[in-house]
Amino acid sequence: MNQTVDSGAASGIKPSVAEISRAVQESSAWVGLLKHEIGKNIIGQEKLIERLLIGLLTGGHILLEGLPGLAKTLAVKTLAAAVSTDFRRIQFTPDMLPADIIGTEIYNPRDSSFVVKQGPIFASLILADEINRAPSKVQSALLEAMQEKQVTIGESTFPLPELFLVLATQNPIEQEGTYPLPEAQVDRFMLKVQVGYPTREQERRILDLIEHTDAQAAMPPILAPEDILAARKVVDSIYVDDRIKDYIVDLVCATREPSGLNAGMREYIETGASPRATINLKAAARALAYLSGRGYVIPDDIKSCALDVLRHRIRISYEAEAEGISSEDIIRRLLETVPVP
CATH class of the missing domain: 3.40.50.300 (P-loop containing nucleotide triphosphate hydrolases)
Structure with a gap:
C-alpha cells in the first residue's frame, strides 16, 4: 500500500502518465x-x-x-x-x-x-x-x-x-x-x-x-x-495538463471579474475567490482522479469539486441577496460560461 511514483525519480526523469496511473491503481486498493x-x-x-x-x-x-x-x-x-x-x-x-x-x-x-x-x-x-x-x-x-x-x-x-x-x-x-x-x-x-x-x-x-x-x-x-x-x-504526482491549469485559473479569476465573460454576474459579486481557491481546486481535482483510479486530471474533476471549493470564498452583494441569488448560482453560471479545454 506504500506505493509511490519513484521509477524515474533517481534519474531525474518524470514518470509517464501510464506509470502514474499504475501507481494510483496500486496505491488506491484500499x-x-x-x-x-x-x-x-x-x-x-x-x-x-x-x-x-x-x-x-x-x-x-x-x-x-x-x-x-x-x-x-x-x-x-x-x-x-x-x-x-x-x-x-x-x-x-x-x-x-x-x-x-x-x-x-x-x-x-x-x-x-x-x-x-x-x-x-x-x-x-x-x-x-x-x-x-x-x-x-x-x-x-x-x-x-x-x-x-x-x-x-x-x-x-x-x-x-x-x-x-x-x-x-x-x-x-x-x-x-x-x-x-x-x-x-x-x-x-x-x-x-x-x-x-x-x-x-x-x-x-x-x-x-x-x-x-x-x-x-x-x-x-x-x-x-x-x-x-x-x-x-x-496524489501529488498525478498529471495536470497546462490547459487544465489554465482552466482552473480562468474559473477563479472569473469570480473576480465575471463581466469579461458576459456572465451577467458582476453586480452580484462583492469579492471573488482567493488564491487558495486556485491551489485547492488543483489539489481536490487530483484527489478525485486518484479515487477514480486515474493518473491524470480531466475537466470533469474540476467541475465536480468547483462548488465545494468556491461556494464559501465568494461574497455575494446586496443585489444578489435581494434577488435570491446564491454563490452556488454564480458558480454554476461561471461553469457554463468559462470555456472548457
Whole structure:
C-alpha cells in the first residue's frame, strides 16, 4: 500500500502518465474496502464520504454544513475509526474559551513555574462539532493550527502531527444560537460541503438498518497514518495538463471579474475567490482522479469539486441577496460560461 511514483525519480526523469496511473491503481486498493465498510453504518451520502476522502488525501480541512441528524458527525467518526491514529472530538459550545481547544499554561507552586497543558487540538484527526455555536474568539483559536500546523501557548510553539486534519460540522447560520465563522477561517477550509436529506429509498434502507439501538457496526482499522502519507505522495504526482491549469485559473479569476465573460454576474459579486481557491481546486481535482483510479486530471474533476471549493470564498452583494441569488448560482453560471479545454 506504500506505493509511490519513484521509477524515474533517481534519474531525474518524470514518470509517464501510464506509470502514474499504475501507481494510483496500486496505491488506491484500499478505497473500495473503506467505502464498503463505511456503507455498513451510513446509507447514501456518497458525495459526503468522497469529500472526506479528498480531505484525507490532500490534508485539506473540510467544513460540513447541514441540518442536525444528517450523519455529518457519524461520517467523520466512522472515517476516523478506519484510520489507526489518534482522534479527538471537540464539541463547540457558547461558553467555550480558546484554552479549551489549544491548551494553556498552569502554574506549578512547587517550583514556582508554569507548565503547558496541551488541549485536544493535539491529535491527528479533529472533529470540530457544531463549530459555529462558539464565539468568534474560540473559532479563531483554530486559525494558526489549520494554516501553520502549529500551536502557540504562552511563549512556546508546538508542532502538530503530520497527518493533522480538521473535519468541522456546522448548522445553517439561520438557526438560533449560531455565530458566522470569521472569513479568514472559512477560507482555510479546502471544501465547504452542503449535506442534504437522503432520498426516499435511502431513508427506507436506514429504517431497515436501525433495527435496534446499538445497530452501528464496529469499524475495523483499514489504514495506518503512513499509508495515508504515502497516498498523498501519489496524489501529488498525478498529471495536470497546462490547459487544465489554465482552466482552473480562468474559473477563479472569473469570480473576480465575471463581466469579461458576459456572465451577467458582476453586480452580484462583492469579492471573488482567493488564491487558495486556485491551489485547492488543483489539489481536490487530483484527489478525485486518484479515487477514480486515474493518473491524470480531466475537466470533469474540476467541475465536480468547483462548488465545494468556491461556494464559501465568494461574497455575494446586496443585489444578489435581494434577488435570491446564491454563490452556488454564480458558480454554476461561471461553469457554463468559462470555456472548457
